[in-house]
Amino acid sequence: MKSHAATALRWLDFPWATLRWLLRGERCLDDFRTAFAATLGVDPVRVHLFGSGRAALHAYVASLGLPAGSEVLLPGYTCVVVPQVFDNLGLTLRYVDIEPGDFNPGAAAIADAIAPQTRLVLLPHNFGLCLQDIAGLRARFPDVVFVEDAAHAWGSRSADGRVAGTLGHAAFFSFEYSKPLSTGLGGALVVNDTAAWQPPAQHRPATSAVLRQALTLAWHRLVQTLPTPLLQAAKQLLRGPSRRLGVVADTPRAELQGDVQPDYALGLHPWSAALGTAQAQRAAEVWAARRGQADIYDRLLAALPPAQRPERAAGDVLLRYPLRLLPGSDREALTQALAREGIELGRWFDDVVHPHGSRRPGYRDGDCPVGEATAACIVNLPLGLHARLSRHQGQALQRALVTPEPRP
Ligand SMILES: Cc1ncc(COP(=O)(O)O)c(C=O)c1O
Numbered sequence: 001m002k003s004h005a006a007t008a009l010r011w012l013d014f015p016w017a018t019l020r021w022l023l024r025g026e027r028c029l030d031d032f033r034t035a036f037a038a039t040l041g042v043d044p045v046r047v048h049l050f051g052s053g054r055a056a057l058h059a060y061v062a063s064l065g066l067p068a069g070s071e072v073l074l075p076g077y078t079c080v081v082v083p084q085v086f087d088n089l090g091l092t093l094r095y096v097d098i099e100p101g102d103f104n105p106g107a108a109a110i111a112d113a114i115a116p117q118t119r120l121v122l123l124p125h126n127f128g129l130c131l132q133d134i135a136g137l138r139a140r141f142p143d144v145v146f147v148e149d150a151a152h153a154w155g156s157r158s159a160d161g162r163v164a165g166t167l168g169h170a171a172f173f174s175f176e177y178s179k180p181l182s183t184g185l186g187g188a189l190v191v192n193d194t195a196a197w198q199p200p201a202q203h204r205p206a207t208s209a210v211l212r213q214a215l216t217l218a219w220h221r222l223v224q225t226l227p228t229p230l231l232q233a234a235k236q237l238l239r240g241p242s243r244r245l246g247v248v249a250d251t252p253r254a255e256l257q258g259d260v261q262p263d264y265a266l267g268l269h270p271w272s273a274a275l276g277t278a279q280a281q282r283a284a285e286v287w288a289a290r291r292g293q294a295d296i297y298d299r300l301l302a303a304l305p306p307a308q309r310p311e312r313a314a315g316d317v318l319l320r321y322p323l324r325l326l327p328g329s330d331r332e333a334l335t336q337a338l339a340r341e342g343i344e345l346g347r348w349f350d351d352v353v354h355p356h357g358s359r360r361p362g363y364r365d366g367d368c369p370v371g372e373a374t375a376a377c378i379v380n381l382p383l384g385l386h387a388r389l390s391r392h393q394g395q396a397l398q399r400a401l402v403t404p405e406p407r408p
Pocket residue numbers: 052053054055078079081082126149151152173174175176186187
């Protein structure tokens with residue numbers, strides 16, 4: 001319950017991936033492509049691996065050769081690295097607000113927002129909640145390119161049973177630490193409309209970078225099961241030295257701020273691919289765990305007004321369980337209270353262009369009021385293989401989140 005990262009990873013995956021990498025070398029990349037494609041039910045030739053989700057998105061959008069200034073519609077609730085891709089390619093951004101009570105824009109709002117100058121629409125499945133009726137949008141706007149941001153949605157399906165990531169012209173997945181399948185950093189592009197698509201030239205991450213990612217993943221894995229007092233001690237002991245020695249790998253602040261351009265030409269290392277294969281092979285187990293835990297949260301929090309809870313469809317596999325707190329709730333106090341119970345409350349998407357304090361490329365204050373209001377009150381609960389909730393933790397969660405009925 002203590003970490004939102006490395007949620008499909010097991011300790012044995014580390015030696016298994018290393019052995020596989022020593023035995024199969026470069027072929028680990030094909031193995032992962034095949035294993036990941038199988039989880040989506042697509043031909044592996046349609047799956048291309050990258051060093052990050054943003055690199056996958058960049059490669060696809062760049063390949064379209066859209067004229068500078070072409071308009072792109074983005075969800076008014078997204079991660080800053082997504083608009084940065086389009087900004088980098090000289091495209092014009094416009095945001096479509098999310099639906100009240102949801103975390104994605106609705107298909108109807110997207111259809112209303114599409115204008116003659118719109119060339120591409122980015123379709124989110126935030127938190128794993130599958131955006132519905134993509135087929136309808138594609139039929140109505142045959143000249144617009146629809147790209148799914150499936151970073152959160154590994155395993156989710158639309159209401160008609162189709163797999164998220166196979167619904168748009170193309171889709172990208174992220175294998176970053178906090179995503180449903182994590183190789184450290186990494187991503188995949190799924191090209192649905194042409195088998196002939198070829199990725200641009202890539203370069204391999206340095207071995208030292210992969211080592212840092214492996215150490216960071218191992219830390220996240222440790223955090224999940226270490227008893228709280230031991231974890232506090234380990235954090236005190238290791239935080240300083242690990243930062244100083246640069247063994248913690250994540251997206252640098254300057255990159256999130258847009259001061260430094262991401263390395264869009266970065267590929268995936270074969271060792272990382274081997275680590276991904278181990279997780280892809282247990283997809284059914286991971287998805288079942290996520291579904292089961294979301295059901296438990298549903299039951300525990302059933303007394304909350306529906307607007308506070310995620311409205312899940314049968315096909316959704318959530319990455320995290322998002323909640324809207326009541327106005328005036330103290331997120332910080334709640335975070336502390338749950339941390340004492342060994343439950344890490346997530347604070348993801350605390351800005352309409354996440355994270356809080358990003359430069360929000362192309363966004364003007366007030367463009368998406370529902371997204372802004374949601375960002376101001378959102379928290380999330382962990383899901384994944386290591387997010388089992390004890391009976392005591394369940395009761396603590398209910399006490400902390402469900403406001404007692406006023407007494408007569
Ligand atoms: C919704 C969403 N899309 C895209 C990304 C980018 O993926 P990556 O970090 O692999 O580039 C993220 C998170 O990082 C995300 O949360």
